Amino acid sequence: MSGNDRREHIRTAMTAKVKVVHPEYGEFTFSTRDISDGGVFVIVESEPFTPQIGEHVTVQVQGLPVPAPVLDMVVVRKTNDGYGLQFDHEGE
Template sequence: MAENDRREHMRTAMSAKVKVVHESLGEFIFSTRDISDGGVFIVVDVEPFAPQIGDRVTVQVQGLPVPAPVLDMVVVRKTNDGYGLQFDQNGD
């Protein structure tokens, strides 16, 4: 990893559709770019989705033969093409 890369977990490229629900912004479907033991990066291009760092969301993988679990996550990073979400260890 680069010297200025503060990531704790190795990223794995993964494209999947996920439903992201934000309490005040609503429900959205996005694609993932990568996933790690710590979280996931969602690609946001034209959707009006603009959460603040620290906002809590729920995320659920879509398109599986059975419903995936709904995971609590926190917005931890914003880039030009999306958001980094971290698994919420508190789960409250």
């Protein structure tokens, strides 16, 4: 890792539709920008989705031939165009 990039995992550009459920804001469908072994970045445009860093959500990939697993994730980063979500391994 160099400079200000403190990422532990290599990011891979990947566009997929994901359902994100927040306990207060409800259910949304977003597109991903990238994914890594540690998490995923979701692009949020004009939806009323404004979680705080540290809040928990569930995420499920959409559009597969069989239902994808529902994953517990934590909001770890906010940018102008979306949120970085990290896999929540506390429940394992």
